[in-house]
Amino acid sequence: MDFKFNEDQEMLSKAARSFADEFLAEYVEGIEENDEMPREVIEEAAARDFMAVTIPEEYDGLGMGHLARIILLEEISRVSAALGMLLQVWHLGIHPIVRFGSEEQKQKYLPRMAAGELLAGLAVTESTGGSDPTAVQTEAVKDGDDYILNGRKVYITSSHLSKVVGVMARMADDPKSFTIFLLDEDCPGWRAGRQEKKIGFKGSNTGDLIMEDCRVPAANIIGKIGDGLKIGLNSIGEVGRAGMAAVSLGILAASLEDAVKFSNSRVLGGKAINKNQAIQIKLADMYMDLEMSRLLAYKAATLGDEGQRCDTEMAMAKYYSSEASVRSAKAACDIHGGLGYMMETPTQRYLRDALLVISSAGTTEIQQIIVSKAAIKKYS
Amino acid sequence: MEIVVCIKQVPDPGHIQLDPKTGTIIRGGVPAIINTVDKNALEAALQLRKINGGRVTVVSMGPPSTVEALQEALALGADRAALASDRAFAGADTLATSVTLAALINKTGPFDLVLCGYSSLDGGTAQVGPQTAAILEVPFFTAVQKMEKSAAGIQVEMETEEGVVAAESSLPALATITKGMNRPRGIRLSEAKKAKNKELFTYDLQGLGLSDDQVGEKGSGVCMVEVLPLPAGRDAEIISGEPEEIAGKIQGEIMKLGLQSRGGNK
Numbered sequence: 001m002d003f004k005f006n007e008d009q010e011m012l013s014k015a016a017r018s019f020a021d022e023f024l025a026e027y028v029e030g031i032e033e034n035d036e037m038p039r040e041v042i043e044e045a046a047a048r049d050f051m052a053v054t055i056p057e058e059y060d061g062l063g064m065g066h067l068a069r070i071i072l073l074e075e076i077s078r079v080s081a082a083l084g085m086l087l088q089v090w091h092l093g094i095h096p097i098v099r100f101g102s103e104e105q106k107q108k109y110l111p112r113m114a115a116g117e118l119l120a121g122l123a124v125t126e127s128t129g130g131s132d133p134t135a136v137q138t139e140a141v142k143d144g145d146d147y148i149l150n151g152r153k154v155y156i157t158s159s160h161l162s163k164v165v166g167v168m169a170r171m172a173d174d175p176k177s178f179t180i181f182l183l184d185e186d187c188p189g190w191r192a193g194r195q196e197k198k199i200g201f202k203g204s205n206t207g208d209l210i211m212e213d214c215r216v217p218a219a220n221i222i223g224k225i226g227d228g229l230k231i232g233l234n235s236i237g238e239v240g241r242a243g244m245a246a247v248s249l250g251i252l253a254a255s256l257e258d259a260v261k262f263s264n265s266r267v268l269g270g271k272a273i274n275k276n277q278a279i280q281i282k283l284a285d286m287y288m289d290l291e292m293s294r295l296l297a298y299k300a301a302t303l304g305d306e307g308q309r310c311d312t313e314m315a316m317a318k319y320y321s322s323e324a325s326v327r328s329a330k331a332a333c334d335i336h337g338g339l340g341y342m343m344e345t346p347t348q349r350y351l352r353d354a355l356l357v358i359s360s361a362g363t364t365e366i367q368q369i370i371v372s373k374a375a376i377k378k379y380s
Numbered sequence: 381m382e383i384v385v386c387i388k389q390v391p392d393p394g395h396i397q398l399d400p401k402t403g404t405i406i407r408g409g410v411p412a413i414i415n416t417v418d419k420n421a422l423e424a425a426l427q428l429r430k431i432n433g434g435r436v437t438v439v440s441m442g443p444p445s446t447v448e449a450l451q452e453a454l455a456l457g458a459d460r461a462a463l464a465s466d467r468a469f470a471g472a473d474t475l476a477t478s479v480t481l482a483a484l485i486n487k488t489g490p491f492d493l494v495l496c497g498y499s500s501l502d503g504g505t506a507q508v509g510p511q512t513a514a515i516l517e518v519p520f521f522t523a524v525q526k527m528e529k530s531a532a533g534i535q536v537e538m539e540t541e542e543g544v545v546a547a548e549s550s551l552p553a554l555a556t557i558t559k560g561m562n563r564p565r566g567i568r569l570s571e572a573k574k575a576k577n578k579e580l581f582t583y584d585l586q587g588l589g590l591s592d593d594q595v596g597e598k599g600s601g602v603c604m605v606e607v608l609p610l611p612a613g614r615d616a617e618i619i620s621g622e623p624e625e626i627a628g629k630i631q632g633e634i635m636k637l638g639l640q641s642r643g644g645n646k
Contacts, residue, residue, distance in 0.1 A: 007576065011455055015567035023566060049569035062569055 005071065012053075012068050016075035019048055024079050031082060031203035032349065041083065042161075046116020050076075054091055054239075055098060059110035066238070066301035066310075070246040077250020078257075081353040082203035084250055085360075088243025089157040093120025095239040096166050096180055100223040100231050105182065109164055118184075121162030122240075123153040123209050124232050130155065130359075131366050133168065133178070133232055138211060140169040140179060147221075149181060149214040152193065157360075159207035160192040166235075167211070168228045178228030182220040189214030200352030237311040238304055240361035241318035245297040248321035248357050252290040255325070255332035255350050259286060262336055273335070282335060286328045293321035312374040319367035325354040381434030381529070383425040384485050385458065386496040386512065387418040389442050389449040393501055403607030405502060414449045417497030419456075419564035421557040424527060425495050426457045426565070432529050435459045437488050441469055441480045450580055455572035456565060462488050466584040471597030474503070478511035480595050483588040485516065488581075493534060494554040498523055509556035520554040521547060525561050 005013060027041050045051070053069050055061020062068075069091060077084030094113050097105055097120075112118040128135035138151025149169055156165075164184045171177040183190045193208030223231050260283060263274035273279050300313035329350035333340035340347040358364055391410040399406050425436045438453040440446050441464040450461035464484045472480065485494060494516070499506035506522070513520030525544070526537040533550040539558055585592060592598055619629050 008573065011451070011567070011572045011575070012569060014452060015455070015569060015572055019566050044566070047568065048566050052569065062573060064569075 005067075008064065009068055009071055012064065013071050013075060015048065016050075016072045017078075019045070019050075020076050020079035024076065024083060028080050028346075031080065035197075035202045037083060037086060037161075037203045037205070042086075042119075043116065045076075045083065045087065049114070050087060051090055051094075051116045051119075052114035054094060055110050055114045059106055060114040061110065062114075066242055066304035067298060070242060070249070070297055070301045073243055073246035074249040074253065077247040078253045079250075080203070081247050081251055081350075081357075082201050084247040085201055085204040085243075086158055086161070088240070088247060089122070090120050090162070092235060092239050092243060093122045093158075093162060093164065093166060095235045096122065096222045096231050097182070099234070100180075100227065102219075104219065105222070109182075109184075113164070118164050119158060119162045121156065121158050121165040122232070122235055123156045123159075123165050124168045124236070125153060125155050126151065127154050131363060133229060134176075136168055136170055136178070138167065138169040139172050140181065140216075141172040143215070145218050147181060147216050147218065149183075149189070149211040149216055151211050153209040153211075155196065155206055156209050157204060157206055159209050160195060160205045165190075165209060166222060166231075167209070168232050171225060174226075177226040178232070179225050180222040180228045180231050181216045182222060183211070183214065183216060184220070187214055187216050187220070198356065200349070200354075200356050234311075236361055238314055241311075241314040241367075242297065242301055242304070244357050244361045245293065245300075245314070245317040245321045248318075248325040248354070249290070249293055249297060251325040251350050251354050251357070252286070252293055252321065252328050255328040255347065256283070256286045256290055258345075258347055258350075259283060259332040259335045262339075279335060282331045286331055289324035289328050293317065293324050296320055312371060315362070315367040315370040318361060319364055319371065322354070322357040322360075323364060325357055326351070329354045381428060381432045381493065382489070382491045383428060383434060383436050384488060384491045384494045385418070385422045385425045385436060385438045385453070386481055386485075386494065386508070387422065387438055387440050387449060387453055388415040388497070388500050389413070389440065389446045390415045390500055390502045398609075403609065412445065412449065414452060415497050415500045415502075417499065417557065417559050419497075420559055420561050421495040421497050422453055422456060422458065423562045423564040424557050425493075427562065428493070428527075428529065434492075437462065437491075439463070439481065439484050439488065441465070441472070441477060441484065444582075447580065447582075451575060452567070454575035454578045454580070455567045457568075457571055458578075460488075460579040460581075462581040462583065464583050464588060466595075468585045468592045468598075469596045471600065472595060473600035473602040474505050474507040474511055475601045476595050476597075476599035478508050478515055479599060480588065480590065481508065481512050482515035483590050484583060485512070487583060487588060490552075492551045494518070494552070496554070496556045498556045498558050506556065509554060513554035516552075516554065518552045518554055519549045520556070521549070522556045523558050524555045525558050527555060527557075527561070 052061040053064045057063045073084045073088055097109055113120055124133050126136050140147045140149050166180045167183055168178055168180050190211045193210040195207040263279050264272055266273045296317035300310045300317045303310040332347040333351055336347050339345050389412045391407055392413045395410045397406050429436050436458045438458045438461045444465055446463055454461055464480050496509035510520055521536045521538055523539040524536045525539050528535055532548050534553055535548045538545045619626050
């Protein structure tokens with residue numbers, strides 16, 4: 001068992017941290033105020049090859065794998081969970097093409113996605129809820145060599161930014177069959193709809209995707225007709241949850257750093273407040289939550305990189321780290337006292353952001369179902 | 381164009397603490413970074429290479445862990461790197477550092493231009509660049525904010541106390557670069573992947589052909605006796621009276637403290 005990053009991962013961590021601290025940090029206040037991710041931030045992230053991390057080298061990517069992606073997202077989310085979220089979803093949109101796409105689809109999309117010219121997305125959730133993907137109502141009807149899609153996806157991250165979106169639809173001629181269609185700039189009839197206003201993740205665009213008689217060629221099907229559930233659940237299970245765990249790690253790290261810094265400098269009764277056990281106990285819990293979340297996430301990602309199944313481990317990592325990030329962000333607010341609630345202090349942002357991670361890529365209760373099923377299977 | 385960039389690994393200023401007994405910086409356990417203005421020097425070199433072609437070599441003196449800083453410079457786009465590392469180099473002042481760096485630069489082969497950051501975050505003397513140029517016997521420019529290759533060699537604009545001064549020199553030459561010259565690029569992951577295969581040489585005292593009385597503490601002309609903190613504090617005084625009287629008293633205080641402008645007491 002080796003708990004060290006390799007040379008490539010160390011350099012990736014350094015590159016991501018320097019991007020976050022030296023470039024991204026200057027934009028965070030504006031992102032919060034305007035609820036918009038500046039184009040130049042996205043372009044700079046692309047110029048540094050952050051979109052290319054999981055794309056194989058033969059398609060102009062870096063082929064660095066799951067753990068590398070978690071390291072990247074953690075460092076970025078430490079400064080802006082909103083950009084961490086956007087990046088995680090662009091990677092999520094890339095995954096079905098890399099893992100299940102045809103050679104033609106890989107050639108067509110992946111090099112442009114690696115360069116950041118095409119932002120990807122994945123759209124499963126509808127107003128029927130995200131926890132049961134079989135409830136989707138978006139319907140695909142065969143029409144000659146094409147399919148006609150009608151429906152509305154909701155709560156889609158990057159809905160107004162993504163240029164290529166994998167959409168899960170129910171087949172009209174077989175209601176139990178689901179398929180992922182790639183909607184791109186050559187498919188007429190799809191557009192972004194309503195844009196949500198959220199209490200957190202300002203700058204991470206969330207909204208509806210509307211398909212009205214959207215014509216999609218058969219060549220844009222990922223995998224085969226009927227593979228939709230398998231592909232969608234694999235993508236959310238291994239990539240979506242890993243991404244949300246990584247965003248949580250960033251929030252956990254930022255909460256702890258700020259709490260330690262403030263408690264070192266805040267003097268009460270003639271001594272720094274972290275000389276008091278009440279504060280020390282909070283810091284101990286925050287540190288352990290960060291380290292435990294890292295161990296779970298890094299282990300799950302390492303299994304994925306070794307080609308092993310890692311859905312249960314990813315569910316554990318996502319469940320634990322997202323709940324921990326809420327605990328830790330609240331503790332950071334508490335340690336700051338009244339200041340922690342003020343907009344000038346980032347701790348309130350950490351808490352607002354952490355709350356959304358719980359319901360993204362499967363709620364805590366969904367993760368508990370996955371983990372408990374695995375436990376019952378293993379120990380029965 | 382053969383360009384050499386001198387970089388220094390320094391403690392991250394965000395984590396610096398001073399030893400209360402000795403007054404020196406505690407380096408153990410503190411994350412290290414490339415001296416920030418050295419990244420501006422590297423950026424200047426990479427931009428010159430883009431326009432004029434050639435090769436960028438980064439050099440540094442320090443403990444073996446300095447390799448991390450050189451690897452980062454390679455990941456940023458430098459072509460090769462060289463490190464001077466030997467226990468004999470420890471405790472060097474700016475002179476002994478410059479002697480070592482000059483030997484290292486010569487070891488890397490003929491050069492057209494040497495670039496350094498204007499000063500370091502930890503020492504802050506701004507002496508190593510000019511001293512290295514003197515040892516290499518090349519002309520030098522300090523606090524350069526603009527630079528381009530010219531027919532004669534290199535053309536620069538330098539920040540001085542009197543304003544911006546334009547100057548030109550033949551090559552080889554040395555220049556120290558200011559923070560305002562450019563915005564250093566970040567690491568591109570694809571460039572970082574290539575960095576692993578780039579050359580990184582390490583030389584010890586013998587490898588550089590130096591003797592131990594030229595380097596480190598023995599080769600230093602300066603020895604640090606004591607480090608004292610500057611006393612800092614505030615004094616408040618309420619000045620009362622008629623406006624002219626108050627203005628006169630304030631002017632008197634300013635004169636007494638020597639804070640009047642060089643142009644007079646207007």
